[in-house]
Every structure is written in structure tokens, then in C-alpha cells.
Amino acid sequence: GAGVSQSPSNKVTEKGKDVELRCDPISGHTALYWYRQSLGQGLEFLIYFQGNSAPDKSGLPSDRFSAERTGGSVSTLTIQRTQQEDSAVYLCASSSTVAGGEETQYFGPGTRLLVL
Amino acid sequence: AQSVTQPDIHITVSEGASLELRCNYSYGATPYLFWYVQSPGQGLQLLLKYFSGDTLVQGIKGFEAEFKRSQSSFNLRKPSVHWSDAAEYFCAVEEEYGNKLVFGAGTILRVKS
Numbered sequence: 535g536a537g538v539s540q541s542p543s544n545k546v547t548e549k550g551k552d553v554e555l556r557c558d559p560i561s562g563h564t565a566l567y568w569y570r571q572s573l574g575q576g577l578e579f580l581i582y583f584q585g586n587s588a589p590d591k592s593g594l595p596s597d598r599f600s601a602e603r604t605g606g607s608v609s610t611l612t613i614q615r616t617q618q619e620d621s622a623v624y625l626c627a628s629s630s631t632v633a634g635g636e637e638t639q640y641f642g643p644g645t646r647l648l649v650l
Numbered sequence: 651a652q653s654v655t656q657p658d659i660h661i662t663v664s665e666g667a668s669l670e671l672r673c674n675y676s677y678g679a680t681p682y683l684f685w686y687v688q689s690p691g692q693g694l695q696l697l698l699k700y701f702s703g704d705t706l707v708q709g710i711k712g713f714e715a716e717f718k719r720s721q722s723s724f725n726l727r728k729p730s731v732h733w734s735d736a737a738e739y740f741c742a743v744e745e746e747y748g749n750k751l752v753f754g755a756g757t758i759l760r761v762k763s
Binding site: 538540565567569576577579582584590593625627629635636637638639640641642643644 | 682684686692693694695696699701702740742744748749750751752753754755756
């Protein structure tokens with residue numbers, strides 16, 4: 535079956551512009567995660583959606599970052615007024631709800647963002 | 651807070667040789683542990699996972715890992731490395747009060763022929 539897909543695969547933008555990154559999770563997966571992978575910081579959690587619950591935004595680095603998940607499926611990560619330090623690979627993952635909490639996250643290929 | 655340590659940033663092994671990648675974690679209870687692999691320009695692929703039960707878990711591509719509670723370790727092993735195994739490997743633990751993963755810094759594996 536189809537895995538997690540992300541678009542665009544690469545994005546180059548100018549400092550100060552807004553960008554939107556899209557994630558399509560595996561069909562039927564109720565949980566969706568965004569992570570950021572950068573040279574200096576490694577892999578960092580950004581935000582987590584589970585069903586209709588309020589998202590866990592504890593990893594968002596600033597108020598320039600926001601995310602939404604429409605209809606419990608597709609998610610969009612928005613970065614406003616991009617800065618050069620936002621350059622990174624943005625990874626999306628999804629998982630299904632399993633009794634006992636033994637969930638496995640499956641990752642998409644990522645969006646490589648370069649802010650000039 | 652949970653943390654994961656991968657002490658080796660780079661490892662080079664000869665093709666056909668055995669491999670062990672180290673992973674240590676800090677965690678209060680029984681952890682959920684994962685190994686992922688990332689090839690250049692790709693996302694993360696799950697190699698194997700440990701939730702409970704048998705402490706020796708088998709994964710894809712001939713990899714296995716052993717959970718040792720006494721050493722807070724979850725080392726990844728492969729008896730014979732292939733050139734296609736060259737990639738970056740990440741160990742991760744699921745956060746105790748939440749579902750997010752905490753990752754180690756990664757180990758870059760180079761395979762020489």
C-alpha cells in the first residue's frame with residue numbers, strides 16, 4: 535500500500551517568505567507527526583495530531599510555525615517569515631492507534647527546505 | 651526527560667564483516683525502542699522495534715537488536731554487512747508521557763570493499 539507522502543520534495547525560498555509543506559499520511563492512520571532534521575540539532579519533534587484531540591504543539595520552535603490537519607487526514611505545516619535557520623529537512627510520520635500504545639511511526643521522504 | 655545516546659558518529663566496516671551499532675537510553679519505565687535507517691536524500695525506514703517480550707528482536711535486511719535493561723542499551727547488530735547497508739542509523743525511544751520519538755544523533759555507517 536501507499537506510504538506517507540510529502541510535497542514538495544524540495545523547496546527553495548527567500549528569507550521572509552511564507553512556505554507551506556504538505557503531508558499525506560497512510561490511509562487509516564489516526565496519528566500524524568512532524569519532525570525537523572537539521573545539521574546542528576538532529577531530529578526534533580515539532581507537532582503531533584491524534585484524531586480529534588487538540589494537537590501537541592510543544593516542539594514548535596516559534597510562533598512563526600503552525601500546522602493544521604484537515605479532515606483527520608492531510609496536514610500542512612506553515613512557516614511564516616522564513617529565516618535561514620529554518621533550512622532543514624521536514625519529516626512527516628503517521629501511525630495507527632494500537633491498544634496498549636504500541637504504535638509504530640512510518641515516515642515520509644521529507645521536504646528539503648532551503649531559505650536563502 | 652528521555653534521551654538517547656549513540657556514541658559513535660561514524661563507523662567503517664569491511665563488506666562481509668559483522669556490525670554492532672551502540673545505543674543507550676535514559677528512561678524511567680520499560681521503553682519502546684526503535685531503530686531507523688536513512689539513506690542519503692531519503693526518509694527514515696523502520697528496521698525493527700521493541701515493545702515487550704523477547705529481548706532479542708529481528709528486523710528487516712538481516713538486522714537484529716537486543717534490549718538489555720541492566721545496561722540501558724539497545725544495540726543493533728548484523729552478522730555480515732553488505733555495501734548497500736551504508737547509510738545513517740538512528741536509535742529512538744518513545745517518550746514516556748506522549749507518543750513522540752526522541753532520537754539519538756545518528757551513526758553514519760561506511761562500508762568498504
